[in-house]
Amino acid sequence: MAPGRQAGWPGLLGLAALVFVWRLLAIGQSGASLYVDEAQYWLWSEALDWGYFSKPPGIALLIRLSTTLFGDGLLGVKALALLCYPAAALLVWLIACRLYDAVVGGWAALIVLTLPIYAWLGLFVSTDAPLTVLWLAALWFYLEAVEAGRWRDWLALGVVCGLGLLTKYTMLLFIVAAGLHLLAFHRERLATARPWVALGVALLLLAPNLAWNLAHDWPTLRHTADITLHRQASERWAALGGFLVVQVLAFGPLFGLAVLPGIAQGWRERAAGLLLWFSIPLWLVVSSQALHGGANANWAAPAFAPLAIVLAAWLTAGRRGWLIAGLTLNVMLAALAYHAPALLAASGVANPARYNPFVRATGWHELAEQLRPIVRAHPDAVLLADNRTVLAHMRYELRDLRPTVVSWNPRREASDHFRLTTDLGRHVGSDALYLGDQAPDAAMLGRFAGSRPLATLRAELDSNLSRRIEVHLLHAFQGY
8 A cells, every 4th residue: 555545544434434333323213224125135134035126136246144133123234224325435535545635535535424324315225325335346357457467356357347246236327337448448458258258257156147037037127127118208308307416416505516617627537537437427327317208316326436536636726715615515415314303402492393304114013013913913814915015125124023024916027026026816715914104905805705803003194194904804815
């Protein structure tokens, strides 16, 4: 490690640890449980496989490792995912020190630690967390491989890209970008076996997931197509505009203003141009998804990290005041989001749940605790719902009871994880505890020998907002 980098390492490591602890405290004080996707990923981790309805297996394995180390409580499920973003900042520091110097590296790492998109994603378990780390690790090994040409670097690149593909198929865009970069600037490397072996290693690691998809009629690709192509044409340009605005704001108000000037300057420089090569194409693809079907703000998450280095290089060149102000403002925004529940409670604002950024993950624990004695009283009944959100939350919150959860699916459509993996037809003659926002309809009741209402579960989020689940005992399923 070069002297400049060696000097900055302890301080950066300390700041990364401080941010990690801050996020743990924010989660603990938020009053929130897992989000629905987090609860579903946890359920995947309980039954490891080579694929799942909407994602490859990487996130399930990450959670299994996390819960093995730290238990299956809220922080135990999240721990390793939360470590990914501080790890990403350290990788950004290494890459920036290599391409620029320790000064740019330090500022770039601070930007990554405080970017609003990473500050928010850094509280949750999502595929973006390991994907961002693997994207940056792949970029590091790509730089090593292109410069030194050693077999170990190419093989490491292949392994990291393969792990990235097993985390999220978005990693394919990194592989394409690397291939085009080699073709444009290092064509002589393509005449050797090394990059092709690296590609083979990546695809070999992905092969079991492709085999799983083939055996299950390609549910992951069907899901991807569904979320990409569902939007009406009249909404497309508005969707694209909204997506781009959110992407700029995800840098923070001041850094968002610096994005376009930083990119414009970066195209003229070799180091920045390379970083843009591994970020801008991802934004173009996700922007196309926003235009043609819809895209969430986090879908381009890995692209923010290389661009953070470009921003740091541009802002350290005589714009330190802007850089310091941008970091300060982003920290303040993170503090407002992290401590919003406490701030809302202290302010006495009416209907605070309306403004609580964690509201989607609140109330589920309280509902589950009300459901717990009912499940204990009917240990042989399956939990039945036609809503994956309810099934995922109740299965996680009642994990010590390990209830069997089943999706109501008379049409046998594999349209979500529970409809793909559960089948009420296997429980003919069994009782079910139906969980819904209203009583079961006549079509459902006609499939059981009898029914009776048991309880109304309610969690008050504030004076104007609550969660409610109606619980009905359905006797002896007769079959679809």
